[in-house]
Amino acid sequence: MKIICVNCPMGCPMEVQVSGQEISVSGNACSRGAAYAKTECVNPVRMVATTVKLKNAAIAALPVKTAKPVPKGKIFDCVKALKGVEVCAPISIGDIIVPNCAGTGVDIVATKNVGFAG
Amino acid sequence: MRDVDVAIIGGGPAGLAAALGAKKAGADKVLVIERDRELGGILNQCIHNGFGLHTFKEELTGPEYSARFIKEVLSGDIETSLGTMVLELGSDRVLKAVSASGIQEIRAKAVVLSMGCRERPRGALNIPGSRPSGIMTAGTAQKFVNIDGLMPGREAVILGSGDIGLIMARRLALEGAHVAAVAELMPHSSGLKRNIVQCLDDFGIPLMLSHTVVGIFGKDRLEGVSIAQVDSSLRPVPGTEKLFPCDTLLLSVGLIPENELSKMAGVKLSPDTGGPIVNESFETSAPGVFACGNALHVHDLVDFVSEEAQEAGENAAAYAFGEAFSGSSAEVVPGNGVRYVMPFSINPKKVKNNMTLRLRVTAEKRNAALVVKMDGEQVLKRKKMVFAPGEMETISLSGELFAKRPNISRIEVSLEDK
Ligand SMILES: Cc1cc2nc3c(=O)[nH]c(=O)nc-3n(C[C@H](O)[C@H](O)[C@H](O)COP(=O)(O)OP(=O)(O)OC[C@H]3O[C@@H](n4cnc5c(N)ncnc54)[C@H](O)[C@@H]3O)c2cc1C
Ligand code: SF4
Numbered sequence: 001m002k003i004i005c006v007n008c009p010m011g012c013p014m015e016v017q018v019s020g021q022e023i024s025v026s027g028n029a030c031s032r033g034a035a036y037a038k039t040e041c042v043n044p045v046r047m048v049a050t051t052v053k054l055k056n057a058a059i060a061a062l063p064v065k066t067a068k069p070v071p072k073g074k075i076f077d078c079v080k081a082l083k084g085v086e087v088c089a090p091i092s093i094g095d096i097i098v099p100n101c102a103g104t105g106v107d108i109v110a111t112k113n114v115g116f117a118g
Numbered sequence: 119m120r121d122v123d124v125a126i127i128g129g130g131p132a133g134l135a136a137a138l139g140a141k142k143a144g145a146d147k148v149l150v151i152e153r154d155r156e157l158g159g160i161l162n163q164c165i166h167n168g169f170g171l172h173t174f175k176e177e178l179t180g181p182e183y184s185a186r187f188i189k190e191v192l193s194g195d196i197e198t199s200l201g202t203m204v205l206e207l208g209s210d211r212v213l214k215a216v217s218a219s220g221i222q223e224i225r226a227k228a229v230v231l232s233m234g235c236r237e238r239p240r241g242a243l244n245i246p247g248s249r250p251s252g253i254m255t256a257g258t259a260q261k262f263v264n265i266d267g268l269m270p271g272r273e274a275v276i277l278g279s280g281d282i283g284l285i286m287a288r289r290l291a292l293e294g295a296h297v298a299a300v301a302e303l304m305p306h307s308s309g310l311k312r313n314i315v316q317c318l319d320d321f322g323i324p325l326m327l328s329h330t331v332v333g334i335f336g337k338d339r340l341e342g343v344s345i346a347q348v349d350s351s352l353r354p355v356p357g358t359e360k361l362f363p364c365d366t367l368l369l370s371v372g373l374i375p376e377n378e379l380s381k382m383a384g385v386k387l388s389p390d391t392g393g394p395i396v397n398e399s400f401e402t403s404a405p406g407v408f409a410c411g412n413a414l415h416v417h418d419l420v421d422f423v424s425e426e427a428q429e430a431g432e433n434a435a436a437y438a439f440g441e442a443f444s445g446s447s448a449e450v451v452p453g454n455g456v457r458y459v460m461p462f463s464i465n466p467k468k469v470k471n472n473m474t475l476r477l478r479v480t481a482e483k484r485n486a487a488l489v490v491k492m493d494g495e496q497v498l499k500r501k502k503m504v505f506a507p508g509e510m511e512t513i514s515l516s517g518e519l520f521a522k523r524p525n526i527s528r529i530e531v532s533l534e535d536k
Contacts, residue, residue, distance in 0.1 A: 006312035009482075009506040029503060046316060049166045049179055050292055051264055058155060061267035063165035063181055072320065079292050093185055111165065112181035 003040050005033040016041045045069035048078050049111070052097060056116055057089035063111045064097050070104045077102035089114045122147040122197075123438040124431070125213060125226035127204045127379060130159020131420050132232035132411020132427040134187040137196045139431025140230070145438055148196045149224070151215055153203035157191065158184035159234055160412075161420065163260045166285055172421035183420060207383040209404050227438035228406045230430055231385075231394065233376040235412035237282075237369070247334030250341070256282040256370040260289070269293055271366030275343050276300040277331050279307035279314075281418065283370025288317035290366075297321070298362045301329040301345050303352060306482065308508045310418075331367070332359060340365055373416045383407055390458040391415040398464040398473060400430035401443045408434045415460055415476075418510055422476065443468065446525075448492075453532025455479055455486075457507070464529060466520040473520065475513040479505045479533050488513060491530045492523055501536050 005012040005028060014027040014037045023041065025034040039045070047069050051061035070078060081102040091114045098108040124140040126133045129152030140148045156162065161169070164180030171177050174186070191198065202217040211226045237255040252271055260282065262268045272295050276283045279302040287297045300318060305328050307314055318325050326345065332354050333344035347358040375393035377385070385394045386403040394402040394409040402409050410430035411423045437443065447463040459477040475490075483505050490498040490513060497519055505511065513531070520526075 004311065004315060006310075006315045008504070009311060009509055010484075010504045011311040046320070047167045047177070048292075050289075051165065051267060053267060059265050061263075061265060063179060063264060065165075065167060065179055075292070075320075093182055111179040112162075113185055 001041055003037045005036055007032045007036055044072040046072050046075055048075055050079055050082060052082050052108075053086040054091070054114065055086060055088045056118055057091075057114045058117045059114065062087055062091060062097075062114060064108050065111050066101065066104075067107045067109045070101075070106050074102060074104050078104065078108070082108065090116045119212075119223045119225055121225050121227075122149045123226070124148045124228050124230065124434045125211075125224055126150045126230040126232060126431070127207070127213070128152065128159065128232040128234055128411070128413065129154070129157040129198065129200070130232060130234050130411060131161060131184055131187060131423050132234070132413070132430075133157075133159070133230070134184065134191050135424040135427035136230040136232055136408075136410055136431030136434065137191050138187070138194065139428035140228075140435040140438075141194050141196055141431075142428075143432040143435035145435035148435075149226075150191065150196060150198045151202050151204055151213075151224075152198065152200050155201050157188045157198065157200070160257070163257070163264045164285075165264045166289075169420050172419060173424060180420075187424070204379060207379045207407075209384045209407075211383075211406055228408065228434035229383075230427075230434050231377075231380055231402070231407065231409040231413050232411045232427060232430075233379065233413045235373040235375045235416055238372040238374060239369070245331050245334055248336060250334070250336035250339050252336070252340030252365050253334070253367045254369070256280075256286045256368045259286055259366075259368050263289055263293065269295065270368075271295065271340075271364070273298065273364045274366040274368060275331070275345070275362050275364045276368045276370060278302065278370035278372070279309050279325060280370040280372065281309045281313050283368060284309045284313040284317040286368055286370070287323050288321060291321040291323065295366075297323045298364055299324050299326050299345065301326045301331060303330045303348060304328070310508065330354065334367070335361075340367055343367055373412065375413050375416065377413060380407075380409070380413070385409070388458065388462065390452070391460070395462045396460070397443060397447060398461050398468050399433040399443045400426070400461070401433065401437070405442075405444065406434075406437050408437075415458070418508065422510065422512070425474075426476075448526040448529050450475070450529045450531070452477065453489075453491075453530045455481070455483060455533030456488075456531050459531050464520070466524050466526060469515075469517050469520040471517050473515045473517070475515065475531065477511050477513070477531060479507055479511065482506045483533055485536045486533050487536050489532050489534050490515065491532075492519065493526050493528055505533060
């Protein structure tokens with residue numbers, strides 16, 4: 001599998017070989033590349049940041065994120081699960097907006113403090 | 119007319135950190151003037167994560183990062199004027215601001231310029247074709263989606279592969295739009311590798327290097343653009359045009375420091391950064407007027423904005439107390455391979471523990487070293503595997519170097535082979 005390291009502007013093009021339990025990485029100029037290639041190949045995860053509808057506030061959208069990174073394949077499931085979700089101000093950073101989003105075991109939390117504005 | 123010690127123009131991350139710096143340095147009346155209805159600046163619309171790794175050792179989203187500073191400012195005996203826009207600034211540091219309650223004049227002992235930057239608009243680009251709706255800067259689209267909760271369109275093309283463009287490609291894809299392509303004039307992207315992988319590759323969005331938009335179609339609403347390959351002198355190659363149907367074209371083609379007010383106050387600007395020429399204390403050519411953040415030079419990491427702005431705020435407070443920042447200085451010059459170096463001059467007597475230089479290189483260079491020379495004598499060499507124009511470089515020079523050379527006249531930074 002080919003993976004480009006994203007940890008620095010070198011952008012080393014790496015080749016990852018998996019045989020049984022062994023993962024070997026080549027093409028990386030430093031150890032950060034190898035570590036990245038291994039997680040990318042075994043279990044790639046991403047943070048998802050998006051918005052949900054917001055009522056009673058000066059802005060129409062509330063920014064939210066996954067409290068932890070979720071598997072890459074679950075990104076769209078998380079965004080879909082948030083369609084139609086609507087919350088009311090006031091909201092504080094860290095408020096849980098949707099628990100256990102799309103069965104990932106990860107909560108969706110607010111990333112902005114928003115005061116009530118009726 | 120009312121009097122304040124330090125007036126700060128702009129309440130983004132730079133203005134917030136400058137206010138905290140000024141307060142910490144003992145200024146009594148600190149006023150932050152912000153034209154928007156809330157503090158936080160552009161970070162309010164940057165809802166993705168990746169901010170503050172350097173300062174807080176965790177990856178925050180834009181609003182989370184600014185919330186930490188807003189909280190400190192609001193609990194710190196600092197006055198904020200929201201929904202207030204500064205219209206005029208004189209070299210006497212008298213400023214005129216307008217808000218719903220009318221026009222007010224403020225006289226400040228010191229001023230901090232922290233107005234941020236703006237995006238290069240379409241007019242600066244010269245794309246031929248009609249003028250339908252659906253064409254906007256990536257930042258405008260970012261505001262629509264992330265603050266107003268509105269989608270600019272369903273089928274998008276993005277011109278320019280700067281980070282804001284890449285981030286918006288992912289954002290539109292997440293919201294269910296189809297992003298047909300990101301076209302980049304240069305043979306390389308100025309965006310971070312991480313954004314190319316996580317914003318384009320993850321979503322199967324093609325990055326077309328050495329390509330540009332050569333035609334725009336549609337009457338009332340955009341219906342499509344044509345994209346052509348460019349040659350090594352960046353001219354479109356005839357016969358390579360390809361039509362992409364789309365209702366939205368986002369422009370992510372560069373940022374320019376916002377300095378209309380600076381010009382009014384007689385502040386000298388640099389053609390290399392687009393921002394004010396400042397000394398080691400972030401003071402501009404107008405005494406008592408300091409500059410920081412994206413109004414000074416375009417940053418890619420907000421952490422550095424906060425660091426720099428805090429210092430600018432501290433110095434503004436010192437000026438308000440009567441400290442002068444003029445004096446004989448060494449000029450700081452970009453040498454081979456270096457586009458600019460911040461600051462533009464250094465008074466050795468003003469250097470405390472150490473002096474931070476920030477700079478950008480002109481082109482990508484591998485296996486190279488940054489070399490600092492003081493009056494021709496090499497005092498520092500920093501090797502790295504790769505230097506890229508998209509990454510601001512930081513060099514820290516120890517105070518001792520300056521203490522030993524109180525009368526230096528020239529500091530040069532250049533990029534050399536390792
Ligand atoms: C569209 C856009 C998107 C960006 N996205 C990212 C990103 O994804 N990641 C990243 O790391 N960096 C991003 N940046 C860079 C980011 O701007 C900086 O990291 C940081 O926000 C700069 O802080 P600042 O305070 O200098 O400017 P800003 O955050 O722009 O704040 C300037 C403030 O000054 C106010 N102001 C301006 N003129 C006046 C006036 N005359 N009177 C009163 N108030 C005034 C403005 O309303 C604004 O609130 C982006 C920049 C732009 C322009
Ligand atoms: S492997 Fe090391 S040198 Fe190569 S891109 Fe990754 S972090 Fe940079």
